[in-house]
Amino acid sequence: MDDATVRSQVRIPLRLPDGYATTADVFSFAGLADAGEHVAFGLGDWAGARARAAAGGPAPLVRPHSECLTGDAFGSQRCDCGPQLREALERIGATGGFVLYLRQEGRGIGLYAKLEAYALQDAGLDTYEANVALGHGEDERDYTVAAQMLRALGADRVALLTNNPDKASQLARLGVTVVESVPTGVHLSPANGRYLAAKVRRFAHTLHIPAAR
Numbered sequence: 001m002d003d004a005t006v007r008s009q010v011r012i013p014l015r016l017p018d019g020y021a022t023t024a025d026v027f028s029f030a031g032l033a034d035a036g037e038h039v040a041f042g043l044g045d046w047a048g049a050r051a052r053a054a055a056g057g058p059a060p061l062v063r064p065h066s067e068c069l070t071g072d073a074f075g076s077q078r079c080d081c082g083p084q085l086r087e088a089l090e091r092i093g094a095t096g097g098f099v100l101y102l103r104q105e106g107r108g109i110g111l112y113a114k115l116e117a118y119a120l121q122d123a124g125l126d127t128y129e130a131n132v133a134l135g136h137g138e139d140e141r142d143y144t145v146a147a148q149m150l151r152a153l154g155a156d157r158v159a160l161l162t163n164n165p166d167k168a169s170q171l172a173r174l175g176v177t178v179v180e181s182v183p184t185g186v187h188l189s190p191a192n193g194r195y196l197a198a199k200v201r202r203f204a205h206t207l208h209i210p211a212a213r
């Protein structure tokens with residue numbers, strides 16, 4: 001795996017629709033393994049958290065978040081992406097760390113294919129079967145760029161904010177020291193129950209979904 005470098009760093013004040021406000025240092029990169037414009041958001045005292053980790057202290061909290069236009073920007077209820085991103089900004093802001101915003105829309109198949117996969121789910125397939133019916137893998141994400149970004153940021157010993165064991169195992173294989181995986185909250189909506197259940201059943205996500213009443 002080749003090294004990437006930080007290409008630019010700029011400060012952006014953030015205010016979310018619910019009023020939550022914070023400031024992020026947003027990083028771009030040169031030399032990433034694919035052509036995506038992946039960005040890292042340094043939140044809270046990320047520099048202090050990084051320095052403490054380098055001195056053998058606790059590892060900074062990092063969320064590798066795969067892009068979901070419908071959920072992250074438009075509040076789609078079909079998934080849990082928007083609330084997970086919101087949760088990550090606040091939790092990582094409190095402790096200092098990074099959100100890696102990975103341009104892996106639709107678990108790597110792209111936005112148009114994800115919308116087609118939604119239509120197949122409306123016809124009865126689960127989220128993974130729908131990908132396969134479209135000729136894709138169940139989950140096409142490769143986290144090489146996430147490992148490159150962490151190395152470029154000087155933060156390759158991390159606590160991961162995720163329920164997805166594949167993120168932790170791929171990053172560990174890529175040389176990142178994953179001290180622990182910290183689960184996110186469960187963000188159930190009227191329309192995402194089957195989707196969350198499929199993630200638990202098929203890909204061993206560490207989500208404890210309350211039983212339906």
Ligand SMILES: Nc1nc2c(ncn2[C@@H]2O[C@H](COP(=O)(O)OP(=O)(O)OP(=O)(O)O)[C@@H](O)[C@H]2O)c(=O)[nH]1
Binds near residue numbers: 079108121163184
């Ligand atoms: N193909 C496909 N992609 C989906 C569907 N629903 C959501 N996604 C995508 O799945 C990805 C979810 O990303 P994350 O929230 O980072 O990852 P995760 O695997 O759920 O793991 P966590 O870290 O626990 O949230 C995004 O890229 C979404 O666009 C779906 O039904 N089909």
Ligand SMILES: [Zn+2]
Binds near residue numbers: 070071072081
């Ligand atoms: Zn989503």
